[in-house]
Amino acid sequence: MITLLHLMSALALLVWGTHIVRTDVLRVYGAQLRRILSTSITRRWMAFTAGVGVTSLVQSSNATAVIVCSFVAQGLVGLTPALAIMLGADVGTALMTGVLSFDLSWVSPLLIFGGVVVYLSRRHTSVGRLGRAVIGLGLILLALELIGSATQPMMHTAGIKVLFSSLTGDVLLDALIGALFAMLTYSSLAAVLLSATLATSGIISLKVALCLVIGANLGSGVTALLSAASQNVAGRRVALGSMLFRLSGAIVVLPFINQLELVIAQFSNDLRFGVVTFHVIYNSVRCGLLLPLVEPMARLCIRLLPENPLDDDAIHSRHLDPAAIDTPTLALANASREVLRIGDLIERMLHCLLPVIRENDTIRAQQIRRIDDDVDKLYTEVKMYMARVSREELSAREVRRWTDVITLTINLEQAGDIIVRIVKGLENKKIAPQRTFSEAGMQELCELHARLLASLQLGLSVFLEGDLRSAQKLLAEKESFRDLERAYAKSHLIRLAGQTQQSIETSSLHLDLISDMKRMHSLFCSTAYSVLDEAGLLRHSRMENSHEDEERLRMMERPEGDYSHPP
Template sequence: MTRYAPQLQLGLILATLLLAFWLSADFQHIAAGVAIFLLGMVMLEDGFKALGGSVLERILARATGTLPRAMGFGVLATAVTQSSSLVSVISISFLSAGLITLQAGMGIIFGANLGTTTGAWLIAGVGLKVDIARYAMPMLAIGAVLMFQRAPAIRGAGQVVLGIGLIFLGIAFIKDGFDAFSARFDLSQLALAGLVGLAVYTLLGAAATVVMQSSHATMLLVITALASGQIGYENALAVAIGANIGTTVTALIGAASANYQGKRLALGHLIFNFATAIAALVLIVPLRHAVDLISDLLGIRPDDFALRLAVFHTLFNLLGLAIMVPLMARLVRFLERRIAAPAPNISKPRYINADLGAFPAPILAALGNELRHLHENAARLICEGLNLRLDDLTQSKDIGVTVARSNDPILLDFERRYEDKVKSLHAAIVEFSAQKATLELPATTVTRLQELRDAAGAVVRAVKAIKHMRRNTQRFTTVPHGEITQLYDNLRCEIAQILVEIERLEGMAPEARSSLWIEEERAALDHEARAAVRQVEGALQTRRISAADATSFLNDSGYAFEAMRALLDAAQLIYRPPDMAEAEIERLLELDDDELTQKSAQDVS
């Protein structure tokens, strides 16, 4: 039965609409207005994603350091975009990618709830008092022209203008529809007083918002109906409370494909809105008195119930903030306990399996984190393939001594570990990069996606190179074989030093990272490779190693240096911030070939 529930719900809604259309032509006018309004909301949302999505991301990333700043962003972003759904989706994406904290995400949701009240003020204060259909027509024409341009920014601006025009037109249709409807029918006779009215109309408000997926649309309907006398003031207050509950469904839908952090945020949103609604219902009488007092102070006429509803909508959302903000720490702790973080699985993606939308910042952040996950798995496998332990190396004061003492064989199925912990992650990263590259993203974001995908390939190349040299490494380093053992230990030491340096990069602040040392190491590798060949030739000529051992070492040293170059390539791509690329190139140009060669010689000696 559950399987067919969505189809049954859709069928019931369509049947109800058809019956209403048959009973009243005026209802068709109202329904068309709601449809145009919702289409305008979608168009406005898409336009802001294309035009201002990256701007919102940059502001969000910088403006969520404290709870008041996070709430301020939520208020401002929702007031500008007129879409709490867009702000909620961006917040879930950022939280899923690890760019903001759960407390910051909740602060944004709190602010978005208050910011959504601006829609009620616009509808009640402007939409019902001005013939906005006159403004809608030129906006529709201008928006349509802009929307069909090739430039993404111009097309996004066109969607925003077209969306606003559709919203204005939808409001005009609904207003005219209710005016005509009120001449034939008087729905105010269906008004319910007392607790029954509160309960029934709260549920109606929640249901309408769930169906239309927009609290703005619900508030538009109730304010327009209130202005035309089709609904009583007390019942309209209850509908506004219900709309606040119904709007949480959007966040729940957005969190369905999010990771555990996104689910925490959606549950927190639900708790906040339900707590606000319950408080408003319990305190409905004193709230109404407060609305009357504030309205009188603002000069709002006693019979202007539409504007008084806007005051109520704002007041009870402020009440919710007054109740929940002091409980923020407890709420966050509850959410963390209720939806626990899953145990880390090094074999599966941790960051790119969440729905990150089409927002560049969380996409790149999640992919960067997944690359680090892949690199960590690969670094441990590389070390164990060489009879080393990554933790021992990162804690060592003398890597050479640690490598020389690491002669106990580490038994592992290298191929199986590679398949489970490296290859599977690499495949997921390649698939994620390919899917996101098809979106309408900025050119710099697409380029960065390609760089990170290439970095994943470099990590895999390093692991495959180590696989080829594993058998001889075990043979010559677990049991002393004279000078050939020393040669293999030198290779192990060089690989270990690069892995440790990359681990140190991970612990640095982004602005402190530099790719200069990578270029220096790459130049040094060429020198070291030639030095290793000369050393083997000398040992072979003096018969300190056999020809067979010399051949094995030369082959394995080729694999070792291939692995080291691949690790350096990956590190350069992973840890170089995209916006610092040009600065890095300029700094590299300051190093001439002689300086690189001199530095390489010093490192080798």
């Protein structure tokens, strides 16, 4: 049992090492690698080569699959070149398996030591993240050495032999186990290297190892399918095509596994070398032969996964690319673009609100509710997307942007709820009883609505560009809106005192409206605080605001007509 635990811990270390390498390489070079994949599509062989190169760097065909599926889902890459990239990714991960199969145990201590020194000294820089990727590479090599050491005692352990004795003879069962293992570890590389090590130790036969390798390729395809499940139909077609390519290769090769075992045994006595070489040759030949068939495969995937007309009616996020999660700068940029879409929806709600206030337009009221449902859906998607962005490795500037995105998302969603509440109040207190606002009251509401709309547009501009002057203007507009809200509340009370019938009937609704508009305006102006804080002006502005508030309170407490200055 202890021996098995040592093997599992070494295997976990191998998976963790590949995860570190993939994550940190994408964080440093994610934008460049994505650009390579999105531009190398003019020719089939260029796309194939790009897939080989990118996957060799990130050491994961699944990571490449996620990126490519998201590109196709957004319409940046066609399905045919995307399938060519995926074939290249299969070759790239096989080549990296071949490189790591060599005895590089002497390099592992150097990589771990050097990587730790670089990472601790420059933790929050690109160099530090590359240092962590070097640590991951050293852990991979160390894990391979530990796996080899852990498997040596297994040759003399009866319990372990019984455990692996089920992996004999049944080709389909062995391939299935290899697929499950690749899915559990999220790495076909780990499955192939473990199979090679177990074969070298004599725990499993060469035939079983070859079946596990083929199964590991299938498991990697299933993982890509599951990762693409959240994409639209276009993105899922890429994963489906890649899986069909892998499945066709397995169907062709598995019936000849006995003959392949004999051939490999004749050419090499080193079973580890034989298994890894089979993996490299199998993927290279399979992908090379299937590359001319990417166009027919694209047509087949389109036929198997047709567009759903209902998808066009439902709103979906356009910019929340899951493949950019490991590249925080890109992820924050994507989330910012999606938040601006929410801002556009809130602007549409405000445009629809004015006819409801003025003309009792019930059709616009229903439209506002439908738009609010879209706002809520995008709000949830942005929130969940941002929750997946790890804040541990973000720079101070990125943390500030992360906070700004979350804050504006929440504020816009709350603004949408306020608009819906306003509509409900209008329906209950104005539209149903057939009441109207006074002419002066309607003019005041229209003025507040126009200022509210302008501040929303300015607030979104400040969020996008971070312009200091615009932020100062937005904060000044907030003070002006607050003064206007107080003045209009006072004028409404004057109309009540004059026994204006329309003002009496709609008094509570009118005051609720201007109060809700003030709340919304404060939410729209909140984007100014981050810009002012970064410029070191926020505390000074707040101090000025507090002095102005005190002066207003003193003015309100003076007897009417007394405008003398205090001593």
